[in-house]
Amino acid sequence: MKIEQIDVIHLRMPLRSPFETSFGRSLTRDCLLLIVKADGIEGYGECVADWEPGYSAETVGTEWHILQEFIIPTVVGAEFEQPQDFRQKVAWVRGHRMAKAGLEMALWDLYGKQTAQPLKTLLGGTRQRVEVGVSVGIQESPQQLVAVVEDYLAQGYARVKLKIKPSRDVEDVQAVRRAFPTLRLQVDANSAYTLESAQALKPLDDLSLLLIEQPLDEEDLWDHHRLQKEFKTPLCLDESILSLQHARQALEMGSCQVINIKAGRVGGITEAVAIHDHCLSAAVPVWCGGMLETGVGRASNLALASLPGFTLPGDISATERYYEEDITHERFVLNSDSTIDVPERPGLGVTLDRHALKKYQIRAFTSRNLVK
Numbered sequence: 001m002k003i004e005q006i007d008v009i010h011l012r013m014p015l016r017s018p019f020e021t022s023f024g025r026s027l028t029r030d031c032l033l034l035i036v037k038a039d040g041i042e043g044y045g046e047c048v049a050d051w052e053p054g055y056s057a058e059t060v061g062t063e064w065h066i067l068q069e070f071i072i073p074t075v076v077g078a079e080f081e082q083p084q085d086f087r088q089k090v091a092w093v094r095g096h097r098m099a100k101a102g103l104e105m106a107l108w109d110l111y112g113k114q115t116a117q118p119l120k121t122l123l124g125g126t127r128q129r130v131e132v133g134v135s136v137g138i139q140e141s142p143q144q145l146v147a148v149v150e151d152y153l154a155q156g157y158a159r160v161k162l163k164i165k166p167s168r169d170v171e172d173v174q175a176v177r178r179a180f181p182t183l184r185l186q187v188d189a190n191s192a193y194t195l196e197s198a199q200a201l202k203p204l205d206d207l208s209l210l211l212i213e214q215p216l217d218e219e220d221l222w223d224h225h226r227l228q229k230e231f232k233t234p235l236c237l238d239e240s241i242l243s244l245q246h247a248r249q250a251l252e253m254g255s256c257q258v259i260n261i262k263a264g265r266v267g268g269i270t271e272a273v274a275i276h277d278h279c280l281s282a283a284v285p286v287w288c289g290g291m292l293e294t295g296v297g298r299a300s301n302l303a304l305a306s307l308p309g310f311t312l313p314g315d316i317s318a319t320e321r322y323y324e325e326d327i328t329h330e331r332f333v334l335n336s337d338s339t340i341d342v343p344e345r346p347g348l349g350v351t352l353d354r355h356a357l358k359k360y361q362i363r364a365f366t367s368r369n370l371v372k
């Protein structure tokens with residue numbers, strides 16, 4: 001693939017319902033769509049950074065800057081045998097994994113289209129449909145939360161994740177557990193606790209949760225190890241795991257027993273697969289996390305989650321859970337067994353709705369206008 005042109009479009013998508021986590025409440029979701037042209041074909045990628053640095057230090061603003069000034073000038077005109085070669089090319093750029101992952105996704109899409117293979121096949125995926133769950137934001141009250149969960153169960157979701165934060169934790173989760181005693185249930189704190197304040201979470205240990213996700217700060221690997229020793233429930237890391245090294249070290253240290261893999265967070269699909277492979281060989285369960293992606297990122301997540309080590313349901317819900325209108329013509333729907341079908345067409349297997357793109361576009365740039 002000889003990269004001829006790269007277009008970056010900053011999108012702001014209205015969410016169907018507000019999404020509240022320990023780091024804030026959102027009514028819209030920003031992202032960067034990347035369109036890469038090579039050999040007369042277009043590949044699509046999604047950079048999952050959001051408007052605010054609440055989940056990660058990376059934002060659409062920082063990733064726009066890094067793409068425009070450094071990554072895209074490095075990549076335009078370059079030739080890639082396969083998408084895996086991209087990492088080496090941009091290794092000189094420190095960090096900014098979300099920007100790199102967005103561009104790498106577009107190269108995977110291009111490569112799949114060129115070789116007429118779906119991404120699932122390129123990655124060694126073994127499933128045609130993947131088990132999924134739904135990530136439920138913090139609601140006004142425990143009663144309201146139970147009602148929202150009940151509605152998702154009626155839609156067919158068989159695994160639910162509850163967002164928690166200090167003072168909106170034990171009571172909320174107990175209410176849901178009381179209402180649904182056998183539901184596959186887990187919680188996500190998005191780094192809102194310290195080793196000390198996490199003592200308040202002790203009652204959660206008796207609620208048969210699948211896991212507790214990222215209770216402590218991104219950098220607190222050692223404190224996660226100390227906390228894990230105090231809980232029977234497996235801890236799962238999300239924000240702390242930015243690379244294969246982090247995954248290996250966290251597991252060696254006993255900081256977690258499960259890993260949430262997001263290709264965007266770790267710098268791309270290639271790194272995500274490497275983490276998957278490591279965990280599979282170490283018999284550590286992994287699952288595919290989500291970042292409220294558009295149809296582009298969702299297609300990528302589904303292909304990744306089709307790999308054999310993804311033994312826990314992913315945060316990959318149906319399109320209608322997030323958006324009234326998406327930027328892909330394809331919409332993903334929930335099957336009655338709480339699964340979603342993995343795209344079968346070459347590459348990501350999605351096409352862009354140009355009308356929707358125009359509607360949600362905030363700004364755009366093309367590599368054609370960049371001075372080298």
Ligand code: OSB
Pocket residue numbers: 055134135188190238289290291292293315316317
């Ligand atoms: O921590 O997993 C998270 C969304 C945005 C940022 C971080 C997270 C999330 C979710 C939603 O939990 C997952 C999804 O349905 O896409």
Ligand code: MG
Pocket residue numbers: 188190213214238239260289
């Ligand atoms: Mg998380």
